[in-house]
Amino acid sequence: MVVLRAEMCPGLDEDLVKDLRAADIKTVEDLVSSDTEEVAQRCSVSYKALFAIRRVLLAQHTAFPVSGADLYEELLSSTAILSSGSPSLDKLLDSGFYTGEITELSGGPGSGKSQVCFGVAVHISLHLKQSVIFIDTTGGLTAKRLLQMLQTETSNREEQMEALQRIHVFQLFDVFSLLDCLYSLRAGRLQQASVGGGGGSVKAVIVDSVSAVISPLLGAKHNEGMSLMIQVAGVLKTMAKDFNVAAVVTNHVTRGDGGEVQPGLGASWSHIPRTRVLMEKLDRTSVVSHSSLRSATLIKSSRQPCHIRAELDLCWWSRSAEGPSGKRKLDETDSC
């Protein structure tokens, strides 16, 4: 429903807009779907002029089809796979986080979602030397922890500082600030961040967590909650596609009807991420268990069979950095 305005296309001036409105044609859709000859007669304007305006408006508002072969080539040249830094998680995710899509990590409190996000940010900024945008809505991010993780990977202080400079942190606590931030990133701050951040384009946008700002709005009295949730999803998806970044979000969990654990935010949100991982503590018998082992289950994926599990050790990101730490996949098919 795009309203007809005077400057939309050449030939459409104020008077014509007023005449059209008098003839009950207020939007582009109305104009395009009406009978041009009849409208030309009613508004006493030449048929040719109206036909030209209609053609221009159609051209302005149509989507262009792209052939599958072109799309595939574009995909090959622009998608990158970002390793998460932990080999077991990489195996689960088919070698890492793919750019151009949204990956979701869900889990109960203390299940390790934030730790995985920190690990991903540190790995990308240190080893891949690219920038990361980290949007923290829970207050769980401390730069000291990022520094700790960097110190286990490299002991060179300059490298650590450079890597820290490539991680851009936004601390926001409500959904409208999140929308403002995401839209301004899409409108151009993403490029600014990559230029200012010591080299390397932005390769990942991590939102920890998206459910903290949206779940207060979903429910009985609020009629806006769903709409805002879908808007957040929309802007994340377009940002991931347009700028070739990997979007990683975290979510909380709720109990389903049968008592089993499922990711939060409902069925509408479940269609948004391309890949979903559910993380759990292995030892669920006591509240306090000092084990650092977590299990990650793949519950939605378009590349791997679902319900495969991997065991993660959160100590991986705090291990002492002596010697090579195993074969990590630095698979990057990015042509910068």
Next chain:
Amino acid sequence: MRPVSSLSLSPSVKVRLVSAGFRFTSDLRGLKPLQLSKEASLSQPEALEVLQTVRRVVGGDEGGGGASASLTALELLQKEEEELRSIVTFSSQLDAALGGGLPVGKTIEICGAPGVGKTQLCLQLAVDVQVPSCFGGVGGQMVYIDTEGSFLLQRVVDIATAGVRHCSLLAEDDEQRVAMETFTVETILSNMFLVRCHDYVELLAELHLLPGFLSAHPRVRLLVIDSVAFVFRRLFDDLSQRTRLLNDLAQQLIAMATRHKMAVVITNQMTTRLRGGQSQLVPALGESWGHAPAIRLLLHWVGPQRMAAIFKSPAHMDSTIQYQITSEGFRDANQCEQPQSKRPRRHTNQPAASQRVTSC
């Protein structure tokens, strides 16, 4: 160019804008308030507000200064080291487990069975936050929101007296002696702002008014809410509404903690969870509340010994320490009467390793 429905305006205004055909901010460009109010059937002040919001948002996008400022992690690290110093408690084991003390700018939850010492720890922190900076403390004021009525003034006086005595025994140089003149029981009590809330409505109202108070008192470094569980567990028929209110509360608290650079300590109670014929003691207020605090401490008994376990923390490994409650307050277990020397403020770079306290 953003959709109008993503702007922070009231829903009825947005519905009227969209039905009048204004779907994107670009549609609203160049309009005067009078025009807009006629076309979208809004009142004049509403139209003005819409245009101001659009101008701010679009200016933010193009100007780059923007609605939200971003920091690089390096700047955040520097900010943490300079402005967000931890609150050092009088229990060295707890400080070590938390990586230097209670972190400022985060929400911390303390849960435990009745009588295990949650309120005692809160009262101890109320005194600890006021320790002057030359002793390694934060030197700030604090706000205590009491919902259970468990704030006992005499107990606070005892803890404050013990704290003052401890610090005066440690005073070595002139700066510290000068600081001791302003660190007395009277000043400690005068830097504590006490609020009494009787139900959840009063609590939410108080939190709504708190940002104004905090702007007027920039030295506040600690907010204690003792306890959140008490007001939210009774007289609540609609559990989903309770969850929503709690999530909203959590976001407000973390926003305040970050914006005003203070630590927020929340006390929680325990409840029993029945799972397949077995019962387990878990923190109250539901599982979704578990996501709200950044750090969670569980106080429990193992035999006659009191233990504090950190079971959620994004920056430290889970660990358990022993503590005891003495007449002087919250202290390490088996602490001798002679004062332990407070370590001067030194930034350690080693990660807070897991500490399994060997049984004594």
